[in-house]
C-alpha cells in the first residue's frame with residue numbers, strides 16, 4: 001500500500017481521496033480551507049494544515065485544484081520539499097501551463113506527471129472513468145498500480161502537455177455534442193415538445209451519425225476531402241441554411257449554429273462544394289500558419 005497525499009478537497013479531490021482510502025492506501029489530506037475532510041478523516045485519512053508537510057509525508061502527491069494559478073501557488077509554497085518527490089497534477093489546465101509546471105518542477109528535482117481526468121466525481125473508480133497522463137514515464141510506471149484505482153490510466157508520452165491537450169480536445173468534442181443537443185431541443189421545444197420525449201429520436205440519430213466520423217477522420221488525415229462523397233458540402237450548406245431559417249422562424253436563437261454555417265459558406269464559396277464537409281477543418285486548423 002502507498003502513502004499518498006491529496007492536495008485539494010473540492011468535489012473531485014474528495015472523490016480521489018475516498019477512492020484511495022477504499023483501496024486501503026494511507027492518505028494524507030490538505031486543503032486551503034479546513035473543514036472539508038471530515039468524512040475522509042472518519043474513514044482513516046489524516047488531515048494536515050501544511051501543503052509542504054503533506055507532500056513531504058507521501059510517496060506520491062496528487063494535486064487536484066481549481067486551476068493552475070492555484071496549483072502553482074501551492075507548489076511554490078512547498079518548493080523547499082519538492083526535490084526527490086513525485087507529483088501528479090490532475091488540475092485542469094492548458095498544455096502550456098502543464099509544460100511550464102513540468103519545467104519548473106523538473107528544475108527542482110521533482111518527478112512530474114501531469115494528468116487530465118475524463119470523469120465526474122461520482123464516476124471515479126468506476127468502469128467509465130478515464131485518466132490521461134503525460135510527463136515522467138518513470139513516475140507513471142512507478143505509480144500506475146495505485147493510479148489505476150481511480151480509473152483506466154492512459155499514458156500519452158513524456159511531453160507533459162499531451163494529457164492536457166487530449167483532455168481539452170475530448171472536452172471540445174463533448175461541448176460540440178451538447179451544443180447540437182441544446183439547439184435541437186430548443187427547436188422542437190418551440191412547439192412544446194419536451195426534451196426527454198425528443199431525446200428518444202435524437203439519441204439514436206446522434207449515435208448513427210457517430211458512424212460518419214471514421215470516414216471524416218480518414219479524409220482529414222489525408223487532406224483528400226473529395227473522395228467517396230455521398231453528401232457534399234454544397235448540399236449540406238443549403239440544408240444548414242434551411243435549419244437556421246427555420247430556427248429564426250420558430251423564434252429560437254441561432255447562436256450555436258451560426259459559426260458552422262459561416263464556415264460551410266466560406267469553404268463552399270472557395271470552390272469546394274463538391275467535397276465532403278470534413279474540408280471545413282482546413283479553415284480552422286493551423287490558424288497561425
Ligand code: FVH
Nearest residue numbers: 008009010011012013032033065066070091092117119120
Ligand atoms: N468536478 C468535475 O466534474 C470535473 C471533472 C473533470 C476534472 N475537473 C477538474 O478537477 C479540478 C478540481 O475540480 P473540483 O470539481 O474539485 O473543483 P471544486 O469543487 O471547485 O474545488 C476546487 C478546489 O481548488 C481549491 N482552490 C481554489 N483556488 C485555490 C487557491 N488559490 N489556492 C489553493 N486552493 C485553491 C479549492 O480550495 P477551497 O476553496 O476549498 O479552499 C478546492 O479544494 C479542476 O481543475 C476541474 O476542472 C473536475
